[in-house]
Amino acid sequence: MDIQVLGALGVREGGVSITPTAPKARQVLALLALHADQVVPVSALVKELWAERPPRSARTTLQTYVLQLRELITAALAQNAAGHAAGDAAGEAAGEAAGGVSAKDVLVTCPGGYRLETRGGSSDVREFERLAGLGYRAMDAGDHPRAARLLREALGLFSGTPFADVQAGSQLDIESRRLKESRLCALDQRIEADLRLGRHRELLAELTVLVSQYATHENLHAQFMLALQRSGRRSEALEVYRRLRTTLVRELGIEPSVALRRLQRSILLAGPEQAAGTPDQAPRLAPAAG
Numbered sequence: 289m290d291i292q293v294l295g296a297l298g299v300r301e302g303g304v305s306i307t308p309t310a311p312k313a314r315q316v317l318a319l320l321a322l323h324a325d326q327v328v329p330v331s332a333l334v335k336e337l338w339a340e341r342p343p344r345s346a347r348t349t350l351q352t353y354v355l356q357l358r359e360l361i362t363a364a365l366a367q368n369a370a371g372h373a374a375g376d377a378a379g380e381a382a383g384e385a386a387g388g389v390s391a392k393d394v395l396v397t398c399p400g401g402y403r404l405e406t407r408g409g410s411s412d413v414r415e416f417e418r419l420a421g422l423g424y425r426a427m428d429a430g431d432h433p434r435a436a437r438l439l440r441e442a443l444g445l446f447s448g449t450p451f452a453d454v455q456a457g458s459q460l461d462i463e464s465r466r467l468k469e470s471r472l473c474a475l476d477q478r479i480e481a482d483l484r485l486g487r488h489r490e491l492l493a494e495l496t497v498l499v500s501q502y503a504t505h506e507n508l509h510a511q512f513m514l515a516l517q518r519s520g521r522r523s524e525a526l527e528v529y530r531r532l533r534t535t536l537v538r539e540l541g542i543e544p545s546v547a548l549r550r551l552q553r554s555i556l557l558a559g560p561e562q563a564a565g566t567p568d569q570a571p572r573l574a575p576a577a578g
Contacts, residue, residue: 289394289409291321294416294467295447297454301394302368306360311455312337313353318454320357320395320404322463324411329401336459354402358391365389412445413467419445420474427477432484439478446471472502479511488518499528503535506548517555525555 292298297314299307299321308314319336320328334346343349389407396403419442426435450467451460475498482491495512502508509532516525529552533544544552 289324289404289406291324291406291409291411291413292447293318293322294412294445294450296452297321301361301364304364304367306357306364308356308360310353310356312349313356314454315457315460316350316353317357317404318451318456318460319463320402321411322413322460324404324406327398327401327403332459333402336457339458354395354397358395361391361394365391365394416442416445416470416474420470423474423481424477427481432481436478436481436485439474439481442474443471443478472505476507476511479508483511483514483518486518488515491515492519499532504532504540506532506545510548510551513551513555517558522555522558526552529555 290298290300290303297307297318298305299317306317308317315336316333319333330347330350333350334342337350338346394405394407396405419438423435423438423442426432426438450464454460456464479491479495491511492515495508495515498508499505499512509528513525513528516522516528529544529548532548536542536544543549
């Protein structure tokens with residue numbers, strides 16, 4: 289089974305989609321897919337579907353949605369088995385193996401909940417977490433080319449907002465925000481790696497968009513300021529600071545952090561030859577609201 293939630297929901301069994309069109313069934317599948325190979329409690333599924341006001345028939349209705357998903361899985365398994373049977377001898381052997389699997393083996397009923405089995409398939413969330421973790425370790429080891437490559441691969445798994453086409457309840461909303469924050473952390477570190485590799489000019493267009501999107505995120509602004517400074521555009525770097533300070537004071541009632549003020553002063557006092565240089569790294573700032 290192959291699972292995609294970092295954008296539109298896509299769950300495929302042997303290449304055949306088992307993603308339902310009905311909104312509630314999609315919610316159930318999305319939560320099961322996110323926690324694939326783990327038991328998702330009935331209580332969590334009920335809360336996702338109906339928040340704090342479930343109907344008396346909640347558990348029965350949930351069972352109906354599970355049945356709908358199993359029907360889709362059964363159809364996918366049958367289609368895969370038929371495809372294998374029409375192939376060569378190796379395909380026929382695979383078809384016989386697949387024929388021994390039922391929908392209840394894929395969407396398993398467990399004590400207190402349900403578990404969606406990937407059976408060795410892929411999950412974009414797991415792959416993102418794996419690649420990002422390797423990227424972070426490469427950064428810690430000072431291997432910036434590898435860190436930039438791994439983090440870029442991890443970020444490439446996002447095709448949009450997590451669960452973009454799912455009617456999200458409280459559980460999926462929390463998970464979506466968590467995944468978006470994880471993406472932002474990986475993006476921050478990838479930009480950091482690129483800065484350390486002297487790719488400041490290549491980053492200017494991307495950072496122009498990001499500081500507009502995350503108007504109060506201090507570290508992205510610090511990285512933009514450094515990229516501009518290293519590109520010989522000191523006055524623009526100082527203007528980025530001025531705009532950020534205005535936004536922070538107006539919207540949050542706070543001043544920029546000490547580290548950001550220190551960066552602003554260093555840019556202000558730098559000579560032209562220093563402005564075009566490439567300092568070793570950006571100052572690490574405390575996470576700011578996005």
